Amino acid sequence: MNSKQIHRLMSLLMVAASLSLFSCHSSKELIYMKDVQNNQVIKALTDTITEYIIKPGDILYVSIKSMNAEVNALFNPESNMEAQNYSSHQKYTTPQGAYLYGFEVDERGNLQLPIMGDIPVAGHPNSHIEKIVQKHANKYLKEAIVKVKLLNYKVTIMGEVKRPGVYYNYNNNFTVLEALGMANGNTDYANLTNIMVIRPQPDGQKAMILDLAASDAWLQKGFYLHPNDYIFVEPNTHKNFQLNAQVFSMIISSASLLLAVFGLLK
Numbered sequence: 425m426n427s428k429q430i431h432r433l434m435s436l437l438m439v440a441a442s443l444s445l446f447s448c449h450s451s452k453e454l455i456y457m458k459d460v461q462n463n464q465v466i467k468a469l470t471d472t473i474t475e476y477i478i479k480p481g482d483i484l485y486v487s488i489k490s491m492n493a494e495v496n497a498l499f500n501p502e503s504n505m506e507a508q509n510y511s512s513h514q515k516y517t518t519p520q521g522a523y524l525y526g527f528e529v530d531e532r533g534n535l536q537l538p539i540m541g542d543i544p545v546a547g548h549p550n551s552h553i554e555k556i557v558q559k560h561a562n563k564y565l566k567e568a569i570v571k572v573k574l575l576n577y578k579v580t581i582m583g584e585v586k587r588p589g590v591y592y593n594y595n596n597n598f599t600v601l602e603a604l605g606m607a608n609g610n611t612d613y614a615n616l617t618n619i620m621v622i623r624p625q626p627d628g629q630k631a632m633i634l635d636l637a638a639s640d641a642w643l644q645k646g647f648y649l650h651p652n653d654y655i656f657v658e659p660n661t662h663k664n665f666q667l668n669a670q671v672f673s674m675i676i677s678s679a680s681l682l683l684a685v686f687g688l689l690k
Contacts, residue, residue, distance in 0.1 A: 456601070456616065457639045466639050474648035475549045475596060476574070480533050482651070483526035484545075484553065487571040488537075488561055495565060498538045526575045539564050550574050551596040579649050581607045583657035584614035598649045600634060600641075604657075615660040621646040622654040 457466075478484075488499040529535055533546025535553075540560045545553050554572040561568040577593045586608035593602070600619060604610060619634040623646070632646030641647050649655070 456636050457641065458637050464639070466642055468642040469645065469648065471549075471551075471597065473645065475551060476577070476650050478529060478533075478545050478548055478550060478553060478574070480529050480531050480546055482529045482546075483575045484529065484535065485525070485571070485573040485575050486527050486535070486537065486557060488557070488565065488568055490565045490568045492565070495539070549596075574651070577651045579603050579651070579653045579655060581655040581657070583655075584611045584659050585609065585657050586611060593649075600636070600647055600649060600655060603649060603655055610657055613659045615658045618658050620656040620658065621649070622656070623650055624652050 486499065489496050527535055527537065529546055532542075533544055534542035535545045535557070536542055537557070537560075540563075543557060543560050545556060548556060553574075554570055557572055558568070558570040561570050573594055577598065578590055579593070579598070580590050581603050582588045585604060588607060591603060591606040600621065610616065616636045617638075619636055621632045621634060623630045623632065632644065634641055634644055634646050
């Protein structure tokens with residue numbers, strides 16, 4: 425191989441390396457709701473459609489405080505646990521704490537509370553449970569203050585996010601955007617047009633595909649998450665090529681160097 429041929433081969437290799445490094449994944453593909461215009465009002469589903477409905481097996485945090493200290497101890501046993509060095513965060517924000525200190529909705533759909541007995545809660549929206557328990561508390565306690573929160577509202581997010589894992593929510597509504605925020609956002613390889621939400625159903629698992637690049641994502645039921653949902657952020661089609669680009673470039677550079685040395689030795 426003469427020097428002219430070597431030079432031509434080196435040029436071709438460098439062009440190939442450049443193309444691999446600048447191969448196309450447009451930054452526009454990583455923009456959420458890119459079709460939204462300034463001052464546009466984005467429509468969303470109503471709370472009656474998106475809010476989670478309480479089911480048997482759900483675990484609720486119930487706090488009932490009144491003027492009676494003995495009653496307070498019954499409904500708030502955690503207030504007597506400080507000496508055991510068990511932080512309030514661990515009491516309710518871990519699966520162990522939820523099962524130890526929460527109240528589980530039984531198979532009949534009832535919440536069993538001291539003094540008040542069985543309270544039917546299954547089939548009601550999450551945000552209504554506090555009012556239901558308050559109504560029952562008013563029958564037995566004077567000036568009772570009731571707080572109720574769903575403890576098992578967790579979702580699992582995996583795939584092209586910066587911090588995959590299991591995340592807990594304590595609001596009545598929870599969106600896939602909030603879940604992505606908890607996971608520190610998506611990676612540069614995420615395909616925002618194909619986010620999959622898997623929701624457990626009595627008859628199996630329901631899959632819902634979301635396009636977060638479009639403003640109408642707010643109108644899709646999967647956009648609003650339910651307890652035990654799984655979110656999969658799929659990689660884009662360029663990922664494998666991009667991951668191999670640097671390795672490919674190093675190989676080409678090494679080959680170019682060898683050819684240059686070979687040319688000098690000739």
